[in-house]
Amino acid sequence: MVAVAILAAGRGTRMKSDLPKVLHQVGGRSLVERVLESCYLLNPSRKLVIVGYEAQRVQRSLHQVNSLEFVEQKEQLGTGHAIQQLLPSLKDFAGDLLVLNGDVPLLRPETLENLLRSHQVYRNAATLLTAHLPNPRGYGRVFCDDNDLVRQIVEDRDCNAAQKQNHRINGGIYCFNWPQLAAVLPKLSSNNDQGEYYLTDVVKHLSPVMAVDVKDYFEISGINDRKQLAIANDILQNRIKDYWMVKGVTMVDPDSITIEDTVELQPDVVIEPQSHLRGNTVIGKGSVIGPGTLIENSKIAENVTIRYSVVIDSKVASGCRVGPYTHLRGQTQVGNSSRIGNFVEIKNSIVGKKTNVAHLSYLGDAKLGEQVNIGAGTITANYDGVQKHPTIIGSGTKTGANSVFVAPVTLGENVTVAAGSVVTNDVPNQALVIARERQRIIKDWKMNIKKKNQ
Ligand code: UD1
Ligand code: CA
DSSP, X not given: OEEEEEEEOOOOGGGOOSSOGGGSEETTEEHHHHHHHTTGGGOOSEEEXXXXXXXXXXXXXXXXXXXXXXXXXXXXXXXXXXXXXXXXXXTTOOSEEEEEETTOTTOOHHHHHHHHHHHHHTTOSXXXXXEEOSSOTTSOEEEEOTTSBEEEXXXXXXXXXXXXXXXXXXXXXXXXXXXXXXXXXXXXXXXXXXXXXXXXXXXXXXXXEEEEEOSSGGGGOOXXXXXXXXXXXXXXXXXXXXXXXXXXXXXXSGGGOEEOTTOEEOTTOEEOSSOEEESSOEEOTTOEEOSSOEEESOEEOTTOEEOSOXXXXXXXXXXXXXXXXXXXXXXXXXXXXXXXXXXXXXXXXXXXXXXXXXXXXXXXXXXXXXXXXXXXTOEEEOBOSXXXXXXXXXXXXXXXXXXXXXXXXXXXXXXXXXXXXXXXXXXXXXXXXXXXXXXXXXXXXXXXXXOTTO
């Protein structure tokens, strides 16, 4: 049986932030969420999160994760003290405990699986993940004998000059035989530079303790400050982009593109510079996204082009051309082969296929049929100051430039709307609607100018 415990009680002083460190985000999810996700292959029977600084806030942020147990560490007296808080909760637990620092967001699930396997195969009292870092500053140094058996872990700040030359570092990820760990936890002391109870000191009391090197040392990057947070973001981005490029996605200037790991891309998608794909976004085969486009929680079908635009919580069907400077949001759905153009905002609307909304429009709470042509500057006045109202526009209808539809209002099919109309009443099929003052011409009219001093 395996239980998992995540250390998430520290404030993270070096972040210089009001937000607890473990709630800072990498690629759209918090550090602690990512650490939790990395454990999924182990199928742990219990998941414990040790909280302290802003405990409520950390707890609330994880409300969607099933069956978590929160254990409070009221004062943050060190990582060893944090694990001591588990003694009551795990009193009757007899399996292995995987301990993870809450600030190590780039772990691969397979790495944890391997760690657990080594731990169990060798029947170790403890097994920890280590790496050889080119720049080990800030990390605890791990001293082993020739068989990877750990003799000592010394924190960076407690190291003497000679010890600092050791580049093998502690990743902050450990498997323990819980009953053996539980027996030695009370022996920890705070006799070190920080006056804290270090979890790493238990290795002095346990045997055998084995170090297992992680192949890709980026995985165990710990986040202590904003610089490391930015570096972790970069590492994650490179992983995600490499993955999709191997699967047949073209990226023009990948460094200027960001893609969250929740996004799905099909082959022959092209992503142009300065584009950002977030949340549950799917992009279909052959679509070209960008330059300069943000897409969040949206489904884009095949062979769509979206340039310099923002698409949030919406769906765009195949063959559409969107942008430049289009904003689709609020569950908007655009049908096949439609064209949504310059400076157009569409909210919570359904646009039928082969429909054009090409220039300078706002459509809110609208339903458009097929092959509708929305003239430049057409606006739905959907809000009366209290409530939102729908506008329905039938197939084949053409709206003149600068028309306003005062909702609720319905236009039938094949209606023609004269330019500049303010339409307040429903219009039947095939009709022409002119809803504006008729032009008047006053002939031979001269401005009546009063001459001064006359
Ligand atoms: C720790 C390790 C170090 C290792 C590094 C890897 C110790 C003593 N040192 O150092 O050997 O190289 O991680 O990243 O363990 N926390 C609590 N309660 C506390 C203190 C900390 O829950 O009282 C949590 C923090 O929220 C954080 C994690 O433990 O998620 C690690 O704490 P941190 O202060 O970042 O430890 P490091 O100095 O990085
Ligand atoms: Ca750390």
